Amino acid sequence: MDTINYSMEGTVFDIQRFSIHDGPGIRTIVFLKGCPLSCLWCSNPESQKIKPVIMYQSANCIHCGRCISACKIGAISVNNKGFINREICTACGECSNVCPTSSLVLKGKKMTIEQVIKELKKDAINYRRSGGGITLSGGEPLVQSDFSKELFKACKAQGWHTAIETTGYANSETIEEVFPYIDLVLMDIKSTNLELHRKYTGVSNEIILNNAKRISEISKMVIRVPLIPNFNSSMQDILELCRFTKTLNNIDTIHLLPYHTYGENKYELLGRDYLMKDSRSLKEDEIEVLKKIIEDQGIKCIIGG
Ligand code: SF4
Ligand code: SF4
Structure with a gap:
């Protein structure tokens, strides 16, 4: 039995109850601060810096x-x-x-593992009844990898299902230490194109693509793609993504997430400019075409999720 450090502190910026996305059943989403990426379309810009804002x-x-x-x-x-x-x-x-x-x-406050678990216990009965659990999100939860690991351990000790929304941007030791405690990984693969990835997210995708391979060997994984116009949503982009997906271990589903501008007003609240102002969302029929391409490659595809 693992020992758990319940007094370990992390920086949390939100806890959302009763989510029916981001994993099976009814879930609580715990959002951690800090992210190594700076995606131009980020809908949680208040999460990017690890310190409160x-x-x-x-x-x-x-x-x-x-x-x-x-x-x-x-x-x-x-x-x-x-x-x-x-x-x-x-x-x-x-x-x-x-x-x-x-x-x-x-936005952002220090919480101990014990405090977060106390909050999560309010919905424990819903997790049991619905087959739900907790999902760690951000930011990138792996920025606070020690805290994420302890929190997942504490959730497993309660018998709860665990999931993570991740960019997969972390060192290999972190992957080996944290993912054995995660039942479901919702992993963003934003683009397989190195230069475009760097331009739109601020970092290379090499670490992410390498980690995707290893993570798919450890945990059940779903690939999620935020569909960003002129970045990753051409037919060729999606075909490349399918090719990459087939190199992973046992991945059978890709979620296509339509681009939205829900986070736009937060940039103003943070005194920042929103650089995606002129971007438009793909139309429904355009997304359906991309879905069909994925399905023709023998991979299941869900729009949204
Ligand atoms: S602006 Fe507000 S948060 Fe910032 S230093 Fe002053 S009192 Fe503190
Ligand atoms: S000046 Fe505005 S922001 Fe400052 S305390 Fe008053 S209402 Fe709040």
């Missing part, structure tokens, strides 16, 4: 000035572009504590 919703602000008085280092001023000087903000959260309209929200 403050989000400012100007539409709700009543300009009471309480946050300005609360910030001890003077990071808030109406004269700042975007209200907050993010160069000096330490994400202490004092301003969000005093804001009466929740215009300032701190």
